[in-house]
Amino acid sequence: MNKDKTDQNASSRRAFLKSSAIATAAFMIVPRHVLGGKGFLAPSDRLLIASIGVGGKGESDIASFAKSGKADIAFLCDVDKRRAANTVKNFPKAKFYTDWREMFDKEAKNFDAVSVSTPDHNHAIQTLAAMQLGKHVYVQKPLTHDIYEARALTAAAKKYKVVTQMGNQGASNDGPRQMKEWYDAGLIGDVHTVYAWTDRPVWPQGIPWSANKADVPRDLDWDLWLGTAPYKEYVEKLVPFNWRGWWDYGTGALGDMGCHLLEAPFSVLNLKYASEVQASVGSVYVDEFKRGYFPDSCPPSSHVTLKFPKTNKTKGDVVVHWMDGGIQPERPEELQANETFGDGGNGTLFIGTKGKMMSSTYSANPRLLPLSKNASIKVPERFARVKDGANGHYAQWVEASIAGYGKQEVSSPFEIAGPLTEALLMANLAIRGVDVQAKNDQGKIIYPGRNIKLLWDNDNMRITNFDAVNQYVKRTYRKGWELGA
Numbered sequence: 434m435n436k437d438k439t440d441q442n443a444s445s446r447r448a449f450l451k452s453s454a455i456a457t458a459a460f461m462i463v464p465r466h467v468l469g470g471k472g473f474l475a476p477s478d479r480l481l482i483a484s485i486g487v488g489g490k491g492e493s494d495i496a497s498f499a500k501s502g503k504a505d506i507a508f509l510c511d512v513d514k515r516r517a518a519n520t521v522k523n524f525p526k527a528k529f530y531t532d533w534r535e536m537f538d539k540e541a542k543n544f545d546a547v548s549v550s551t552p553d554h555n556h557a558i559q560t561l562a563a564m565q566l567g568k569h570v571y572v573q574k575p576l577t578h579d580i581y582e583a584r585a586l587t588a589a590a591k592k593y594k595v596v597t598q599m600g601n602q603g604a605s606n607d608g609p610r611q612m613k614e615w616y617d618a619g620l621i622g623d624v625h626t627v628y629a630w631t632d633r634p635v636w637p638q639g640i641p642w643s644a645n646k647a648d649v650p651r652d653l654d655w656d657l658w659l660g661t662a663p664y665k666e667y668v669e670k671l672v673p674f675n676w677r678g679w680w681d682y683g684t685g686a687l688g689d690m691g692c693h694l695l696e697a698p699f700s701v702l703n704l705k706y707a708s709e710v711q712a713s714v715g716s717v718y719v720d721e722f723k724r725g726y727f728p729d730s731c732p733p734s735s736h737v738t739l740k741f742p743k744t745n746k747t748k749g750d751v752v753v754h755w756m757d758g759g760i761q762p763e764r765p766e767e768l769q770a771n772e773t774f775g776d777g778g779n780g781t782l783f784i785g786t787k788g789k790m791m792s793s794t795y796s797a798n799p800r801l802l803p804l805s806k807n808a809s810i811k812v813p814e815r816f817a818r819v820k821d822g823a824n825g826h827y828a829q830w831v832e833a834s835i836a837g838y839g840k841q842e843v844s845s846p847f848e849i850a851g852p853l854t855e856a857l858l859m860a861n862l863a864i865r866g867v868d869v870q871a872k873n874d875q876g877k878i879i880y881p882g883r884n885i886k887l888l889w890d891n892d893n894m895r896i897t898n899f900d901a902v903n904q905y906v907k908r909t910y911r912k913g914w915e916l917g918a
Contacts, residue, residue, distance in 0.1 A: 488516030491550030581907035587851030603795025622787030632778035685731030734758020
């Protein structure tokens with residue numbers, strides 16, 4: 434073979450190899466979902482979730498994330514192995530931990546997001562730690578146990594640029610969007626008063642702490658369960674449900690249902706931070722002649738009134754009434770005698786200058802009053818609905834987390850959930866203030882927090898006219914369990 438022929442062949446071979454390499458490289462950088470065809474999700478298109486608190490509500494939360502089709506449950510953590518057993522069985526590939534701190538230390542590089550479904554008193558410390566690792570977070574309601582914590586998490590979400598969502602799934606229902614459209618169309622005029630009520634608590638409240646000590650269940654790590662709370666000996670029936678009625682751990686009926694029932698007033702009226710609050714509470718009879726007040730326990734019922742300053746959606750202040758323990762507001766005169774108020778046990782009522790509207794739990798089933806109006810009123814749809822409503826609350830967060838901070842909207846980010854939670858916890862300040870004791874000049878025990886209105890300095894996060902309740906704005910954490918430690 435002559436030299437020219439040899440050079441030509443070599444040149445052709447080099448050109449072939451070069452073009453093949455380019456083609457191979459191009460093939461390799463094609464997104465895997467293109468190669469896999471319809472329904473294939475590349476690893477970058479899936480959210481790896483570590484879940485803290487995986488029994489009870491945590492179990493259903495995890496199932497809902499998995500149902501989105503875009504999340505993998507990578508790690509499970511619970512202080513109660515018995516409660517966690519069913520979830521562990523359903524997600525056998527997920528590694529299990531008892532201590533969330535150990536899970537974070539060892540596995541932080543192996544997950545993208547954290548779900549928190551633990552008792553209220555541990556929400557903030559777990560959530561802040563996750564955000565400090567740059568993880569997206571989904572946190573059950575209420576967002577936090579204390580006002581200080583809510584403010585801290587709201588700021589942290591912005592600082593660490595993570596996707597956040599509180600578990601008040603009614604925020605993704607059509608109801609709040611429908612009511613915003615009605616309100617913006619002027620159908621009920623300017624809202625000045627809102628009522629929200631619940632038949633909860635459905636756990637014991639207004640009772641003394643049990644004197645009957647019990648053995649800690651074998652599968653429960655009691656010290657880890659206590660977390661931030663003061664150390665106490667284990668008592669029967671506190672775990673897994675009745676902790677809600679004790680201030681060390683829960684936030685009462687307000688914390689349990691308030692985020693569901695007051696979300697709509699916040700989103701419809703753009704409410705933020707209250708300026709004042711007052712409360713009255715029910716009590717129980719210790720014996721035939723004496724009423725009991727037990728400051729460690731939430732009361733059996735309460736009526737709290739919060740005032741919110743004028744917003745861009747109102748012409749003046751808005752007064753919000755909260756009622757629990759079965760207390761309900763007077764039925765609207767537009768509601769006929771046998772028509773259901775709210776959903777019976779729970780509801781929210783908006784009172785405007787031209788009319789009224791109400792909804793059920795989770796802001797579901799919004800109705801104008803009188804109910805006969807609803808057949809004829811048609812208002813254009815202006816706010817995009819969330820696919821699957823309340824059930825889509827989970828998938829919404831999963832997809833937004835995959836997209837990244839600021840790329841997709843979620844219904845209850847901390848910038849909204851934080852102020853909402855603060856309002857509920859400010860109401861609890863007034864409730865707790867009722868039981869604050871002092872002694873008068875004659876040495877007699879008095880209750881100076883009763884029958885007064887508490888004035889709130891929002892910038893400094895403190896009540897200005899009754900300092901004794903400010904201890905509850907930010908509690909003292911158990912040593913070693915401080916927020917942000």
